[in-house]
Amino acid sequence: MDDIYPLMEHAADTLCAASGRPAAAITLERLAAGELTDADLRIAADALRAQAAIALAAGYPQLAANLRRAAELTAVPNAELLRMYETLRPGRATHAEMLALAARLEETYGAIETGAFVREAAAVYLSRGLTAPTP
């Protein structure tokens, strides 16, 4: 693991932000030149997948699964991500709305693992009375 982690050290050449800007190019000089944007400080799905692989190899499979879901969620814009979380809170969404959320994750964002996770939640919520009453 010592030759992979930390990525900042061992993947310095290939590590990129969500914007595609190499981590090595996130500098005060670029900031001063007005070149940096918020996306330059956002983690890319690839980096999260790399961290997930590291966590899995080190014996942390649940953390790895979380980081894979996170990799998928990098594609979701901030405001929608907040809404998705809100939908998953108890009593907020009907069963159908939860299934729609799962479908949107899968179809719009290619978030297969997260979509399945939401489907699983939908089934549990239904059986445990945690869904919103159907209007």
Next chain:
Amino acid sequence: MKRESEMSAENKSRRFAVLAERDINKETFVEPWPEAGLIVADSPYDPRPSLRIEAGRVVEMDGKARADFDSLDLFIADHALDLSVAAEAMATPSLQIAHMLTDINVPQTAVRRLACGCTPAKLVEIIRHMNVLEMMIGLAKMRVRRTPANQAHVTNWKEHPALLAADAAEAALRGFAEVETTVRVARNAPFNALAVLVGTQTGRGGVLTQCAVEESLGLRLAMKGLTTYAETLSVYGTERAFVDGDDTPWSKAFLAAAYASRGVKVRFTSGTGSEALMGHAERCSMLYLEARCLLVTKGAGSQGVQNGSISCIALPESLPGGVRAVLAENLLASMIGLECASGNDALASHSTMRKSAKLMLQFIPGTDFICSGYSAVPKRDNLFGGGNFDAEDFDDWNVLQRDMQVDGGVLPATEEAVLAVRERAARAIQAVYAGLGLPPITDAEVAAAITAHSSDDMPDRDAVADLAAADRFLASDAGMLTVAEALRRAGFVDIAANILEMGRQRVAGDYLQPAAIFTSPAGAEGSRPLRVLSAINDPNDYAGPGTGYRLEGTRWEALQAIRQAQSPRHFVAPHVGPSSPRLVELGLARPSTRAEIIVAVGPAFNTALTRTIAGLEHEAVLAAILSGVADEGLTARIVKVYRSSDLAAIGYAGAELSGSGIAIGLQSRGTAVIHKRGLARLNNLELFPQSPSLTLETYRAIGRNAARYAKGVPPAPVGVKIDNWARLRLIVKTALLHRRETDEIADKPPQELWFDWEPD
């Protein structure tokens, strides 16, 4: 036994009246009541451990069939348990796993492998076999990160940005690896997070920061780059408590992934007592419910947990075994591979003795974060409800580390360094406010923040204007980059670079791994590059003496260098002045048969030392003793004993020479004894060991009494002020003065001294 109320007034014990006033008796103590969830461990209603797996799926867990599972059971069964090892783990006797926890020959990984296959009831059953000492050994081994650390709370009642920045900078300087803030008024959240970000990165680059607020708002702050971790993702051990907390295991897990998707470290929060407090304990013990919380946390993919009862701490502490159970929950978290920020945060006791004793259970073994919030501000400014340890305890904490050679994660700091870093942070946040067009921070506010102890020392701000600006700031695109750029433009280049580096680290995500912190030297300068330490590159490898984390080398030197520590080399100097020319050594002292008193002095008397520990000139002490002897109509001869610096030996040698058989032994530091020929050396007539309290009047009384013994007249009691603390205060000086006297020992018989002195 009669009840207290039935006792008559004359039957009241004065001792019990004093005990009733003690701090410990401000606490509430209750007997267990399982039906109300008021039992810390082993409720008769706790389930027995069991697990049945069919076709790769859990069909029964802890005595419950899958059809009867609630949402937590389902989540634990399907996400938390490692089914590849579960059968083996459940078949291993719990006592055997308890043994493995304390056996230094069993590596951490072997215990963790089995623990990850244990159901909640099984985990609790393992702990049932362990006392606190065994649990501490287990914790030292199971802690995730090898290097222990600590977290600070920085808040203030006025939510003053300059004070927040200054206190955050001081906390960073003092070595805290994380700083958590929160709000009094929720709308202030973005500004509080901003001030703590700027402050910490002034004190030391790489300190992780968070702002504890409602979940959605917390995520928004993280998205803006104002925080780098989130901790208050609370989970509960029953479904009803969970839902009252407005979440489910799935929504919490989604939130954790959402944070991670923005490169933000996440830690869940749980702790004994929360379910009972929320009325949903379902007759189960606090520890069993906490085991469920921990498995939900694990299943959700959180890298760690803040547990140890946290804000509920007084509830388990009201019950028998409460503090043990809190240690047990820390151990359980570590066993299953969760980073553990181990409580010691919320106000837990009125009694400093009880607080400190409880702390030792985490402090000595070391945890990933000893406190999940050491209040780096005064109690009243702590918006988490008052810290158990706060800014007023910094020195105590540093001394405890120094006493035990234990790394509690808090560096000593000098007043000069603290003032410098507070000024820099206050000026930096002033510059950020100016650069972003926020309501200005005046020079007077900056000046107040530098020297302030609490928000009482701070001027009031226009709260309405600040809140309106905070709303606009939250809604705007401004974030970490804007802040870094404002700092750079104002000339705070190093702080800007530190903040940008936190953004760059976010891109790598190395600190999303278990128990990650950044280490870097103190100060904004030279903080980069940051070095991440986590379970991946700093796994705890404790395997008994000589292994694992050891406080040694430069870190140990830094922790022992408290500002109060002084060189003992000049302790003796105030006790060495010019020798009195009125005291002259004549030659060999001979025995006599006259009715006299001998004053036998130590080898350093009036030469290598000239003043007693109380600062009295030797000459004056001698004059006082001789005056006392003269008061009784006798005379005294003075001899200097060279062969010993021991008081009994000096007095004994004097008595051997004395015509009356009575001698006063006097060490150069002032300790005195009245000795008599024929007594055993270590016996005496009177001993005056409290030399710091002896005055010239006492020495005169000692002289009088010695003469009365010689005359066969009953002695009068010598009044000596009793000061029990003198020994504590002066023991180093006592040792050094005695050492100086011992250095003067020479192989020659007692010598007679001539003292040019006449009684008044």
